[in-house]
Amino acid sequence: MDYLEARALMERHLLDASMRKHSLASGAVLRALARRLGKDEEKWAVAGVLHDLDYEKAGKDGQMDKHGLLTVEMLEPYGLSEDVLDAIKAHNAENLGVERKTDLDLALTCGETVTGLVVATALVYPDKKLASVKPKSITKRMKQTAFARSVNRDHIRLCEKLDIPLSEFADLALNAMREISDDLGL
Numbered sequence: 043m044d045y046l047e048a049r050a051l052m053e054r055h056l057l058d059a060s061m062r063k064h065s066l067a068s069g070a071v072l073r074a075l076a077r078r079l080g081k082d083e084e085k086w087a088v089a090g091v092l093h094d095l096d097y098e099k100a101g102k103d104g105q106m107d108k109h110g111l112l113t114v115e116m117l118e119p120y121g122l123s124e125d126v127l128d129a130i131k132a133h134n135a136e137n138l139g140v141e142r143k144t145d146l147d148l149a150l151t152c153g154e155t156v157t158g159l160v161v162a163t164a165l166v167y168p169d170k171k172l173a174s175v176k177p178k179s180i181t182k183r184m185k186q187t188a189f190a191r192s193v194n195r196d197h198i199r200l201c202e203k204l205d206i207p208l209s210e211f212a213d214l215a216l217n218a219m220r221e222i223s224d225d226l227g228l
C-alpha cells in the first residue's frame with residue numbers, strides 16, 4: 043500500500059477532523075524520520091498515517107486496551123509488512139503489554155506523540171501558525187509538564203534511542219509539519 047492509498051483508507055475510517063490532522067502530521071513526521079535515518083520513507087509514512095486507524099472504533103467502545111490490535115485486524119486484507127503492523131501495536135505498548143523493539147517501533151511512538159506537542163505549542167502564538175514556532179519553544183514546552191499534560195514526554199524522548207537529540211527531533215518534526223501546514227490548518 044502506498045501513502046496515497048493509506049491516506050484514503052485513513053479518511054474512510056477517521057471522520058473527526060483533528061484525528062485526520064493528527065494522522066497526516068504523524069505521516070509527515072515519520073517520513074522525515076525515515077529520511078533522517080536512511081529508512082524506507084514511503085513505508086514509514088504509511089505507518090504514521092495509519093497508526094490510529096481504529097481510534098474511533100476502539101474509543102467508541104471504550105476499548106483502548108484493543109487500540110492497535112483492531113487496526114491490525116482492519117489492515118489484514120491489505121498485506122502490509124509485519125514490521126509496520128508491529129509498530130502500530132507498539133505505539134500502544136503500555137496498554138497491550140508488548141515491547142518497542144525496532145527503530146520503526148520507537149519512531150512511530152515518538153513521532154506520533156511529538157505532533158501533539160508541536161500543535162499545542164503553535165496554538166499559544168497569536169496567529170496559531172507553525173511558521174511562528176521556534177524549535178526552542180518546543181523543547182522548552184517539553185519541560186513544562188503542566189503544559190499539554192496529556193502529551194507523554196517519555197514517549198517523545200524515545201527519539202534519543204534513535205540517536206536523535208531532542209532539539210534536532212523538535213526541529214525535524216516542526217519542519218515536517220510545516221510542509222503540510224495547509225492540511226493541518228496551522
Ligand SMILES: [Fe+2]
Nearest residue numbers: 064093094154
Ligand atoms: Fe496517534
